[in-house]
Amino acid sequence: FSLNLMVVGGRGLGKSTLINTLFNKELYPVETFNKPDFPNPEDPTPVSVETVSADIEENNVKLSLTVIDCPGFGEGINNTDSWKPIVDEINNRFDMYLEAETKINRATVVENRVHACLYFIEPTGHSLKPLDITFMKQVHEKVNLIPVIAKSDTLTEKEIQEFKQRIMDDITNQGIKLFTPPEYDNDDEETKVASREIMAKAPFAIVGSTNQIQTPDGRIVRGRSYPWGIIEIDNEDHCDFIKLRQLLIRNFMEELKETTANVLYENYRTSKLKK
Amino acid sequence: FSLNLMVVGGRGLGKSTLINTLFNKELYPVETFNKPDFPNPEDPTPVSVETVSADIEENNVKLSLTVIDCPGFGEGINNTDSWKPIVDEINNRFDMYLEAETKINRATVVENRVHACLYFIEPTGHSLKPLDITFMKQVHEKVNLIPVIAKSDTLTEKEIQEFKQRIMDDITNQGIKLFTPPEYDNDDEETKVASREIMAKAPFAIVGSTNQIQTPDGRIVRGRSYPWGIIEIDNEDHCDFIKLRQLLIRNFMEELKETTANVLYENYRTSKLKK
Numbered sequence: 253f254s255l256n257l258m259v260v261g262g263r264g265l266g267k268s269t270l271i272n273t274l275f276n277k278e279l280y281p282v283e284t285f286n287k288p289d290f291p292n293p294e295d296p297t298p299v300s301v302e303t304v305s306a307d308i309e310e311n312n313v314k315l316s317l318t319v320i321d322c323p324g325f326g327e328g329i330n331n332t333d334s335w336k337p338i339v340d341e342i343n344n345r346f347d348m349y350l351e352a353e354t355k356i357n358r359a360t361v362v363e364n365r366v367h368a369c370l371y372f373i374e375p376t377g378h379s380l381k382p383l384d385i386t387f388m389k390q391v392h393e394k395v396n397l398i399p400v401i402a403k404s405d406t407l408t409e410k411e412i413q414e415f416k417q418r419i420m421d422d423i424t425n426q427g428i429k430l431f432t433p434p435e436y437d438n439d440d441e442e443t444k445v446a447s448r449e450i451m452a453k454a455p456f457a458i459v460g461s462t463n464q465i466q467t468p469d470g471r472i473v474r475g476r477s478y479p480w481g482i483i484e485i486d487n488e489d490h491c492d493f494i495k496l497r498q499l500l501i502r503n504f505m506e507e508l509k510e511t512t513a514n515v516l517y518e519n520y521r522t523s524k525l526k527k
Numbered sequence: 528f529s530l531n532l533m534v535v536g537g538r539g540l541g542k543s544t545l546i547n548t549l550f551n552k553e554l555y556p557v558e559t560f561n562k563p564d565f566p567n568p569e570d571p572t573p574v575s576v577e578t579v580s581a582d583i584e585e586n587n588v589k590l591s592l593t594v595i596d597c598p599g600f601g602e603g604i605n606n607t608d609s610w611k612p613i614v615d616e617i618n619n620r621f622d623m624y625l626e627a628e629t630k631i632n633r634a635t636v637v638e639n640r641v642h643a644c645l646y647f648i649e650p651t652g653h654s655l656k657p658l659d660i661t662f663m664k665q666v667h668e669k670v671n672l673i674p675v676i677a678k679s680d681t682l683t684e685k686e687i688q689e690f691k692q693r694i695m696d697d698i699t700n701q702g703i704k705l706f707t708p709p710e711y712d713n714d715d716e717e718t719k720v721a722s723r724e725i726m727a728k729a730p731f732a733i734v735g736s737t738n739q740i741q742t743p744d745g746r747i748v749r750g751r752s753y754p755w756g757i758i759e760i761d762n763e764d765h766c767d768f769i770k771l772r773q774l775l776i777r778n779f780m781e782e783l784k785e786t787t788a789n790v791l792y793e794n795y796r797t798s799k800l801k802k
């Protein structure tokens with residue numbers, strides 16, 4: 253089993269923490285000291301693409317996980333075209349696959365295509381920003397796009413509901429397509445219900461933490477401890493982390509890869525061969 | 528008594544809410560529907576300056592408050608020169624004063640100069656962004672600069688301490704000057720201690736809310752209610768709101784105005800007359 257997961261969003265939105273939380277592994281050091289250098293702050297900010305791979309175990313199944321991170325995105329004063337290096341990365345991986353496919357020994361084609369892109373939305377409480385919209389429009393037809401509300405413990409329950417509604421309105425108005433798991437008639441009812449329950453929470457309001465904390469009633473949980481209370485990552489009344497994890501690892505991992513292979517890659521290949 | 532307070536920071540950092548909280552008055556509608564229009568998202572974003580005035584009462588003293596808001600700052604994809612309209616506003620107000628001063632009847636000079644600028648830092652937990660640094664360097668010698676950590680209920684106590692340290696390191700390294708209340712030898716000890724206690728909390732980790740909420744132990748407080756607990760605005764163990772309020776309204780209002788008149792304005796006037 254393998255999964256290639258791209259992670260995009262402004263600095264400090266908890267991306268590294270969320271990856272570590274999803275896979276229960278310190279894949280990313282949550283560094284605050286690798287301050288990017290901006291000698292000329294008003295020049296367009298360089299965006300780079302970095303890859304981290306690890307073998308992890310999920311339910312006794314070995315998973316080869318690759319996380320594609322895009323530091324620099326949205327960080328500068330001028331973020332014009334900051335989506336370009338990221339779109340190039342998605343395209344390059346399609347190209348590598350296309351090239352490998354055309355070779356004689358197809359059995360050795362390495363699966364490097366991006367299976368999903370988690371896009372982190374700043375929890376402003378208002379609506380999507382121009383950069384959010386521009387980025388999502390650049391990638392939604394190349395990758396399974398899964399927007400998440402970053403650091404959602406910033407928002408009250410009511411604010412989350414309203415924010416989710418406004419985000420989905422923006423997404424609809426802008427013609428942005430999100431990953432939607434296909435539903436098959438021969439799926440059993442339980443599968444269909446589980447699928448709809450997961451997607452009903454989109455965009456997922458997530459919180460990440462690998463800290464083990466003891467609650468006042470004596471349970472040990474992963475969470476963030478504030479003077480006014482403890483938010484529990486794995487508590488579905490506190491955030492949608494569990495739903496996101498189910499989507500990525502338990503319920504829809506195969507759907508993500510199939511959609512990538514059969515729809516997104518095919519569209520890319522078709523439009524490329526037409527040129 | 529009058530106070531001209533400028534408020535600057537990215538959208539959705541709780542600026543409107545904080546102003547309403549500081550003065551316990553719905554000065555600003557906390558609107559989420561006035562979505563700015565970005566027909567060409569990649570063009571530099573227009574920054575405008577808006578003024579709201581109100582008469583409020585503080586400890587039986589009437590205060591004429593003017594809040595100068597700067598919508599559009601930091602919101603776009605390209606925020607190059609987004610500080611310019613704001614610096615122009617500060618300069619224009621100095622120019623108006625300069626012009627009024629040179630007229631014969633000086634008794635009628637209206638005090639429109641900006642007495643303080645609250646700059647809202649996004650609670651990333653990392654350090655200052657290029658736009659933060661660029662903006663602060665453009666204004667710190669023209670206005671009393673008071674940086675605050677916006678929506679600080681996003682951060683744990685430990686994260687706040689570390690973030691404050693990194694912010695102050697950035698500020699020191701970049702040569703940015705913050706408002707510091709002058710200390711006089713003939714101040715009584717109590718005044719000196721109060722003054723140092725307030726400034727020791729800078730940059731102030733603030734939270735805003737005008738919602739009245741009942742706590743589990745039956746108190747009615749201003750706060751934000753989460754499933755895991757209630758953050759109380761006026762609780763100094765929860766955030767530095769009280770300290771900021773003391774600075775602006777109780778302890779240092781006169782110092783802010785004197786520094787503006789005797790130092791910042793004088794420097795502006797001197798460099799202007801030299802040209």
Ligand SMILES: Nc1nc2c(ncn2[C@@H]2O[C@H](COP(=O)(O)OP(=O)(O)O)[C@@H](O)[C@H]2O)c(=O)[nH]1
Binds near residue numbers: 264266
């Ligand atoms: N409030 C809140 N803070 C978080 C969350 N996840 C991470 N953080 C904190 O936010 C800061 C930045 O996190 P990091 O994972 O480095 O963000 P990145 O720059 O996007 O990779 C750190 O202080 C984290 O502890 C979250 O879900 N909620």
Ligand SMILES: Nc1nc2c(ncn2[C@@H]2O[C@H](COP(=O)(O)OP(=O)(O)O)[C@@H](O)[C@H]2O)c(=O)[nH]1
Binds near residue numbers: 376378407679733735
């Ligand atoms: N977590 C948190 N949310 C806040 C705080 N202050 C305001 N908000 C929420 O953040 C959203 C945007 O607030 P607003 O005052 O309109 O921000 P502005 O765009 O900077 O003026 C609203 O949903 C507010 O309820 C705060 O101190 N902490």
